[in-house]
Amino acid sequence: MTFVTEFGYWNAFAFAFAILVSLLISGALGEWAKRMAPEYRKGREEGKMFLSGEDESAVRELQATKELQVSCHNLFWGFREALRSYYTEAKKEHSGVLSQYTFWLIVVLAVVFLIVVIWGGA
Numbered sequence: 768m769t770f771v772t773e774f775g776y777w778n779a780f781a782f783a784f785a786i787l788v789s790l791l792i793s794g795a796l797g798e799w800a801k802r803m804a805p806e807y808r809k810g811r812e813e814g815k816m817f818l819s820g821e822d823e824s825a826v827r828e829l830q831a832t833k834e835l836q837v838s839c840h841n842l843f844w845g846f847r848e849a850l851r852s853y854y855t856e857a858k859k860e861h862s863g864v865l866s867q868y869t870f871w872l873i874v875v876l877a878v879v880f881l882i883v884v885i886w887g888g889a
Contacts, residue, residue, distance in 0.1 A: 770777045818826050
């Protein structure tokens with residue numbers, strides 16, 4: 768069951784065999800990693816989450832009263848700070864108008880299509 772094209776051939780059985788071998792290898796690696804992992808003991812100090820030195824019960828009380836809120840802005844502060852120059856330039860170019868985004872998507876797809884048609888297959 769081999770399909771021959773102008774670019775070569777494709778055998779469905781070879782492809783299925785390669786997928787099966789890949790799945791078996793990844794499954795074996797997953798089982799090996801589970802066996803090699805240290806044992807987790809629930810309820811002990813090693814299983815508690817790190818809360819920057821805060822008492823876990825106090826944090827749980829704050830969470831229950833919804834006084835403890837972590838916004839996305841605070842969560843990704845370092846990432847945004849590192850890329851601040853990129854974001855300031857990118858914000859200038861974004862208008863929020865969907866029709867402009869659609870226009871540029873079609874233009875980029877047309878250029879990619881032309882590249883594939885002109886130089887593709889060589």
